[in-house]
Amino acid sequence: MVSKWAHFSAIQLIVLYYALAVIFSLILLSFPFFHDEGVELTFIDLLFTTVSAISVTGLGVVSTPDTFNTAGIIALTFVLQFGGIGIMTLGTFIWVIFRRRIGLRERQLIQIDQNQLSMSGLVKLLLKILRTILFIELIGTIILSIYFLNYFDTWQEALLQGYFGAISATTNAGFDITGTSLVQFSNDYFVQTVNMSLLILGAIGFPVLIELQDFLKGDHTRGKRSNSFSLFTKLTVTTFFALIAVGAIAMLLLEQGNFLADKSWHEQIFYSLFQSVTTRNGGLATMDVSELSDPTLILFCALMFIGASPSSVGGGIRTTTFAIMLLAIYNFAKGRSGVKVFGRELDNDDIIRSFIVITTAAMLCTAAVIALTYIEPFPILPIVFEVSSAFGTTGLSMGITADLSTAGKGIIIFLMFVGRIGIFSFLFLIRGKVIREAFHYPKERVIIG
């Protein structure tokens, strides 16, 4: 059985699962039973909604509450779970089982556990991931549902809003059933704080959550001091919060003469902080982002392009990739031989891989922008914003999503797909048969920029 399966590479299986999840969800969401009365979805809009849900992007060509009834909304949350948590855990599972070549993620997993993983150890780890996320979602649902009794007339409505809100935030899906994202809570700092917490817990990466859990439990079974986090965790957590700080401070400064002009100091802080957190991957918003000024929008494009942590529910080039790029540049400028950080040294292969991910993503997004400016009638900024949002699986939009042509929607669907599986997997996917070449040519140096 395994020998037959081993013909597939791990990534091909992830993509296969992804494709099956899309088809299954497409069929699920197409049931008229789940739709509001009188709703007629075109195939491209149904496909767009499905891929947006499976990739937990949240870009929408239709309004969720105007399209799906209560049963449909609950069905949608299952699709979000498939997309956000399912692909990641199953991907991890498949990756570790077929250890034909030990990949990076696997090594990371092994590192987390510090022991050689047995099959039962692996299942235990995956159940731990699932349990952790579902626990976070449960707590979120309870807090939001109870609090929403202040907002909604019936406990059923409050529960539905709290449940959907918690799932959407934790999986960083960016879908909403309010019709206007979190705009109605733009002055409710409690709802915003709960949402930001859930968004961050979902986007910061499973390895971080597990290491944090072990740390809090004082788990000494890992064979090292329980307070020593892995390089990966230190790197991704630092970068994650540094990006949030940069985004919030920049918006605070850049929007003084624009969106924040007439706001009180606490409104200014919460607007800036929430919108910065949401560019990490959430896609929920407490305002209409198209009201922001050009410099803020361009910065947000860059932040969405960077995206969330690896092994999280998020997309983009990932925070570690970005951090490694900055470290490589800094160390090179300083004239150092190796790239040192947190008392560890990075591997040259990881550095080259990071740069490959970044430049491939940049070229892909540039090509998408050129194609979309050719196909669509919109100006360049909404298009760049839409492309960054799709590749980062963020889901923020300046409002052009529903008006895209079928070809335009196809491009965005493709970007959401690539953004979710990651450039690394994408490059593995499109490559042909790998030819292991034993020979080497003589090396020759060339002049660089």
Place this chain on the structure above:
Amino acid sequence: MVSKWAHFSAIQLIVLYYALAVIFSLILLSFPFFHDEGVELTFIDLLFTTVSAISVTGLGVVSTPDTFNTAGIIALTFVLQFGGIGIMTLGTFIWVIFRRRIGLRERQLIQIDQNQLSMSGLVKLLLKILRTILFIELIGTIILSIYFLNYFDTWQEALLQGYFGAISATTNAGFDITGTSLVQFSNDYFVQTVNMSLLILGAIGFPVLIELQDFLKGDHTRGKRSNSFSLFTKLTVTTFFALIAVGAIAMLLLEQGNFLADKSWHEQIFYSLFQSVTTRNGGLATMDVSELSDPTLILFCALMFIGASPSSVGGGIRTTTFAIMLLAIYNFAKGRSGVKVFGRELDNDDIIRSFIVITTAAMLCTAAVIALTYIEPFPILPIVFEVSSAFGTTGLSMGITADLSTAGKGIIIFLMFVGRIGIFSFLFLIRGKVIREAFHYPKERVIIG
């Protein structure tokens, strides 16, 4: 003497030369003797014009023929020569003399000569570079001046136009004294062909010119078969012409419904070809580029960002850098261990350096775009175009240059400077005291995108 000089690094000396050249040219071009009657230049406009000339960019805040008289125009050509050829040859000279650490360019030079360079050998090489460029400029002047007798009333005017045109094209300066670049020659394919030839000869890189010369002369003294070009030459020439082809074909396709709609087939070809060649570095144009559609303009931004060959009169990240990025991505996607090209293998250090140049440049340009959209009232596309043009030292503009604020002009001046000396030199320049660390930390792998 040398021991005292050796306190400076080679790059610091290049920058020192650059700074001195700017100050000298600033004083030279400020003489009222060189100005048309009644012209009053502000300091920032004079500085902008000087840096634009020294960096052979060609972005203009003032019209050259409306500002400088004939003597001033001739003075300007000397500034262009300082900037285009002077900095490069002097830079090379300094670089090779102070061989405290053998740098990349030096190794390239040695490779060109294949012999250990003696001081007299070096001087010989530099004179060869100078002789080659001046010879190209002379031929260009003669051809254009004679041909321009058809266009201009007096032989003096034809000679001035031919001389300035040849210098501006060969140094890829992008300055014009017609007032409208080459728009008046938009149907004269002879002038365009001469200009394209000069632009390419200037931007393709001195090492290429010298290897080509040796090849044509059948020079066997280099100790290898005269028909074997270096990896550098093969890489940069292939990339250079591939980029021209991509730009021309893309414009031909993208502008069918726009600028090229009412043009004959030969007009379509020459418009596309010339504008593509000029994005390599020239900056001269046979049309108003702001008439192009958004997708073409975005592609041209990318092409200008890439720029010309290393060791040429051009700027940008350089063609080799871009080629190495593509090769690294391709070989990685193919699952190959090393990066092989033209029967040679690239060094990992060169690959990392290329990626560092590209990503640093991209971040610098993004920061400049954010700053300019904040400072200036213009939409994003003209700003991105201006930034790409300045960093690539191309000199094309959608027409906002003269209307930039003083702060905006300062940013463009900075980009022209960095684009000309190159990101590589820029990073060397901003770094502090290099600390050689003997110790190493343990290596730890992390998850990449």
